[in-house]
Amino acid sequence: MYDFAYHKPTSVADAVKILSADPDARPISGGQTLLPALKHRLNKPTAVVDLSGIAELKGVKRQGDKLVIGALTKHMDVANSPEVQAAIPALAQLASGIGDIQVRNRGTIGGSVANNDPAADYPAAVLALDATVVTDKRRIAADDFFQGMFTTALEPGELLIAVEFPIPEKAGYAKMRNPASRYVMAGAFVAKTKSGIRVVINGAGPGVFRQADMEKALTANWSADSVGAVKQSADGLNGDIHGSAEYRAHLVTVMAKRAVTAAG
Amino acid sequence: MNAVTPFEGIGASVKRKEDLRFLSGRGQYTDDINRPGQAYAYILRSPHAHARIVVLDTAAAAAMPGVVAIYTGADTAALGSIPCGWQIHNKDGSPMAEPRHPMLAEGKVRHVGDQVAVVIAESRGQAKDAAEAIQVEYEVLPAAATMAAAQAPGAAAIHDGVAGNLCYDWHIGDKAVNDAAFAAAAKVVEFETTNNRLIANAMEPRAAIGEFDSTSGDYTLYTTSQNPHVIRLLMGAFVLQIPESKLRVVAPDVGGGFGSKIYHYAEEAIVTWAAGKLGRPVKWTCERTESFMSDAHGRDHVTKCALALDANGKFLGLRVHTEANMGAYLSTFAPCVPTYLYATLLAGVYTTPTIYCEVKAVFTNTVPVDAYRGAGRPEATYLLERLVDIAAAETGIDRVEIRRRNFIPTDAFPYQTPVALQYDSGDYTATLDAALAASDWAGFEARRQAAAAKGKLRGIGCSTYLEACGIAPSAVVGSLGARAGLYEVGTIRVHPTGSVTVLTGAHSHGQGHETTFAQLVADRLGVPVAQVDVVHGDTAKVPFGMGTYGSRSLAVGGSAMVKAMDKIIAKGKKIAAHLMEASVEDIEFDRGTFRVAGTDRTKALAEISLAAYVPHNYPIEEIEPGLEETAFYDPKNFTYPGGCHIAEVEIDPDTGHVTVMKFTAVDDVGRVINPMIVEGQVQGGVAQGIGQALLEAAVYDSDGQLLSGSMMDYCLPRAEDLPPVGVATHTTLCTHNPLGVKGCGEVGAIGSPPAVMNAVVDALKGYGVRHVEMPATPQKIWGIIHAGQRLAAE
Incomplete structure (x- = not known):
């Protein structure tokens, strides 16, 4: 890979600050897409902003009739979450079938949704469950979020914070x-x-x-x-x-x- | 010394000695080795399948930080060609076309991944950075990605002077006799097929470190090789002109080979030569993506064949026309794979009286193709066993019955085939019957119906295969074009206090030699396995050797060890006779103890070895001190493992996905030294065979770009793709080597693909399917089912 600066902020505000200041900086969560691209020299960011130190981005919460899943929550944690299994078993099942065990222990929901790989699993759940994508700036309805191959409504420097899933019938x-x-x-x-x-x-x-x-x-x-x-x-x-x-x-x-x- | 337990000798499932270091991360692989002052090499590779290099300017790159040197074909043009180890002759007796295979491209690239330049820098990253700064301008030429394209009228010449891109046009058998058999046949069954191109994908990618000692003039090459002595010979003698005495080749722990690490690769010569030029070690480590475009590929045959039968289903003759893809250059053993490892196997286990096979080897703009686990024998077995199933379907004879009618009977050995080989032993009915019983073949119909009730298509298929291992008398292979001998070397060093070091030319890269070979010593000399160390993989330690491939290590390398042990025993008897004041003729030896026959006077091996190294009371006038013997064993014949594989599959008609539900292997591998290791070898081979049948294919587009150039698109089998594999053995002994062993490393990959494909075709019989090409991917199966449904609707 090419050389890059490495940052590990501990708050969303700090992360957004770095990303907003440098359009060629890239956030990294589980690294399941960005890391291979870096290793193959297909991507040359000036800086990599490692989000893994931001505690507020992790975890699953039940809030009334919806599930809120932090962007940095790993596939394995969604799959094994009793809240997810009880409220939306299809989502837990989806998470349990992403990639392989190594991928599930590294990859995150935020990374998958923000990347919007057409062959990824999570975007299907987000759109089908009429979820809301929460960023540091706004709330985006799933119908407006996904805009085709590797393209989303996220603006440069905008950080995905969580996904809110209404609990379906x-x-x-x-x-x-x-x-x-x-x-x-x-x-x-x-x-x-x-x-x-x-x-x-x-x-x-x-x-x-x-x-x-x-x-x-x-x-x-x-x-x-x-x-x-x-x-x-x-x-x-x-x-x-x-x-x-x-x-x-x-x-x-x-x-x-x-x-x-x-x-x- | 402890008495050897009976559980450590021949037939014991001794746990693998080498696994302690492998499983605890303490293996020492080439990339784990770092030499003082080493620099790092990165190879700039061609992005084009066929192109002339118009401009190659390294000036800017050479000025980049950390760059030590950049070399191109202009620097290495005076050096030798990467050699080919086997020369095939055309039908007319002329030798095959053997174009130069340069270390670095000389004005032209011939496949994606061809070496254009090497950058040597202080770090791998700096070498890569500089490689990006090399200016290359290519004039892209028309590429031939397939044999059909390479042979089309007006196809661009890949090598100057090689007409029609034809390497050779070879044949075996008597065509007139064969034609007569077909003319007299009651039934002729014709069949065309492609044997899919595969990429070995050993877990450890290739790596090489070259080193030069300017004070002594000694070169050392550390490399991921299955046969370090062969690399020393090929690289030293043919490419770099370094005498053997000045070149040490070390192949330390090697993480899988499957054939792909037999060959001498350009990178080995590049780092060795560059180390000499620069006076410092040069290390190169292949990345996975690079492996796909630079490791030799396997298989890739296109074949038309026909089987002539009489009215009773007896085979009268077999006619085969095969085109074999050589890729852009001749890899070390490439020419012998589709000839002497393929056409000579076409009799299989059957009494077919006449076989005629012609083989055209064709250059294409693809990665060189060479032996891959099984090498020629899987291609022959697949062809034959699919053809027999098709013949069964088209004659209405049961597919098991038609095999039985044509088996070589047990009383026919030694059996001379019409394609040069003479089989020494086998019992094909026994392995078939055992496999039928173990797989509950008779109960299959109920399982088919149960699957149908769930909406699944279930099929069962068998293959009754034979292969040839332990290649073979040196004089014979020499007459067939081999440029090397094919013996093996073993040294038994009994130390003064009775422990043993074995030096063998048969490298171990997953096969468990360190255990199996120690068991041979335990069995014959009575030394516990724990006190036997097996040394391999270093030309400075092991006297000589031809390496590990073609399931030869035990049959040839083990036999050399037996010969050396016999010399040890003979010398030990003389020492024992002296010590016990008896006549040599009266000394008996059994598992570590020398005894004066008919008495209780004994000497342990450790007492004899001590006397040999401390010769105070010793027949010094008669024999020398020391207890170390070396033997070269040249095989008398191939060995002929065989057996029966049965696969049972279920197809999901909605998706086309094929699941192997059950796999049964009953193999005759000769005497079994370690049943656990044999089981593992068979299971590993079956995994690769199922990979070929259902999953794996190296796919090029028409421009010669490798579409399946990473794990994203090249489908290796995963654990979940594989069924439980039941392994059993039925032994007939090899009659011509001292151990009675045949070889087990490749049987799994040879017997299984046709068993799986016969099962797939069986599952689809309701759709009128005659044949399905490998790999039977979901898309392909869906296409067949979809077409069948459309047909039914119309």
């Missing part, structure tokens, strides 16, 4: 992994929320997206067969050596069915 998640990378090749997160039924597809397209036809079908009839009758168009989906757009389109329906079955 029911939710389920299913995915097909890329056989090599084990990232999501096609996944579906379905949820019955206060704002209605939401179906979000990840892995298959250039970013997470809501599947309107599936939402309609499930609103009319919440069942695996109902969503299974909806075909996903291959137009605009990703294709690579592991899965063509057509294969991914097929998997979207299969995973949506499985997600509904999992949700119950």
Whole structure:
């Protein structure tokens, strides 16, 4: 990797100060994306701001009818959290299936959501559960947050603090992994929320997206067969050596069915 | 000295001595070694598959901080070519095309990853920084990423003077006899397939440190090698012209090889040569991404074949046409893999009376291809065992029954095949029956129905395979084009107080030699395993050796040790006779004790060794002091392990995902020294075989870019991809080596891919599937099912 300055602030305010002063500084939480990029010399930040010293960013809290998960909470801690398991078991299950055990013990929800890798798991849950992304400056609705491949509503220097998940009536998640990378090749997160039924597809397209036809079908009839009758168009989906757009389109329906079955 | 326990000799599952240091992080790998004053090398590699180097300007880079030196092909052009160790001859008797393989590119690059320049700096980071400052201008040439592209009319020549990018056009067998068999056949089954290209991905990437002592003129190379003496020979004699006496090669602990660390690589020569130029040690450590584009790849055959049968399903003849990808340059053993390690195996376990095989080896703009666990034999076995299953389906004969009808019977040994080999022993019916029983083959239909009730497609498949190990009499391989002998060397050093050091040319990089070889000594000399140290991997310590590959270490290296122990025993008898005032003919030896026959007069081995080193009362006129013997063992034949593998799979028709539910291996590896180690070797091989069948593929795009160039896209098997692997052995002894051993390192990778693929095709039989190519990825299986469903709907 190239040389960079290293900072380890202990408060959000200090972190934001460093990041705002230097547009080429990069925050690092679990480092599951940034570190490999640094090691391959694909990224040349002037400074790396290590967020791991900021205690206020860690942990899961139940606040009334929502769960608030700090940005620095590791996948393993979400998976094992009794609050998450009780309130949104699909979210705990999702966290328990990210990457491998090493990734789950390093990677964080904030890092995953802010990075918005199209093949990541968390963005599907955030969007499907109609969550709110809390930053140091504002609150952003999930529908406004994800803006396509590796792109979010976050401004330069803006730091993701927490994600607030309203507790749904029911939710389920299913995915097909890329056989090599084990990232999501096609996944579906379905949820019955206060704002209605939401179906979000990840892995298959250039970013997470809501599947309107599936939402309609499930609103009319919440069942695996109902969503299974909806075909996903291959137009605009990703294709690579592991899965063509057509294969991914097929998997979207299969995973949506499985997600509904999992949700119950 | 303690009496040896019976549990340490041949047949005992002694725990691996070497695992204490491996599991406690105290292994000493090449990258763990740091020499005083060392500098770091970084290799600038080609981003293009085929290009002329128009400008290569290192001036700016040379001025970067910490840079010690930068070398390009202009600096190394006078040095030798990276040599090839095997010469194949064409059908017309002319030798194969053998273009120069430079240490550093000389005006042209031929694959992505080809070495363009080496930067040597005070730190690895500085070397990388400087490499980025090297100005290279390429004139990109049309690339041939596939053999078809390389052989297309008008394809760009990868090497000057190599017409049609053809390395050789070779054949074996009598074509006229073969044609006649096909003409007389009741049924001919044809089959075309590709054996997928693989990347070994040893856990430890390659590394090398070169060192030069200007006072003595001695060079030392530390390297991740399976065969340090071979590297000394190839690099010293052919590339750098350093005499053996001035070149020490050390291969310390090596973290896996699977063939990919047999070969002499350019980086070894670069660091050794540069250390001499600079007068300081130079270290190079490969990164994983670099491994993908610089370690030799494996397999990559495209084959058309046909099997002729009579009306009863007896095989009458086999005809095979294979194209084998050599990559951009000839790696050390590349030419022999698709010929003498492949075509000679095409009889398998069957009595096929005539076999004709022609092989074209083709240069492409890809990483060189060479032996990978199994080397030629997995390709032959896959072809044959898929072909037999297809023949069974198309003749309506049960796939187990058709195999039984064609097995070489147990009373036919020694059995001469039509493709040069003579098998010494085997019992293919016994291994088949044992595997059928262990896998509950007969009960499969119920499991298929139970799976169907859950919406899953279940299939079962077997392969009855044979392979050849312990290559082979030096005179024979020499006549076939090998440029080296293929014996092995063992030294037994009995120390004055009776402990033993074994020096062996068979390097251990995961195989457990330090344990297995110690057991041989425990068994024959009666010395406890704890008092036997096995030394390997250093040309300054071990007299000579040819290394570890082709499952040869025990059959060839172990046999050398037995010969050396026999010399020890013979000398010990003379000493014992002297000490006990008896005639040598009356001395018996058994597990550590010399006895005057028929008496209770004995001497322990430690008493004999003490006398040998403190020769106060010693037959000094007759024999020399000391108790150390060296033996070279040249094998009389290959060994022929074989057996039966059975795989059971379930396919999720919604996703196309294949799960191996159960795997049964019954192997005949000859006499088993350590059953636990054999089980581990078979399981490891099966893991790699399942990897080839379902997961792994090195994929290039049409421009010669490696799409599967990292773990993100190259799918190695993980624990969750693998079923419980039941391993059993059924032994017939090798008849021509003193231990009766055959070899177990590769059987897993050889027998398993066709067993898995036969099971996959069996699971899909409702869709009218004749064949599925490896790897059977979810996408591929879904495509087949989807096409079948579409067909049914139309």
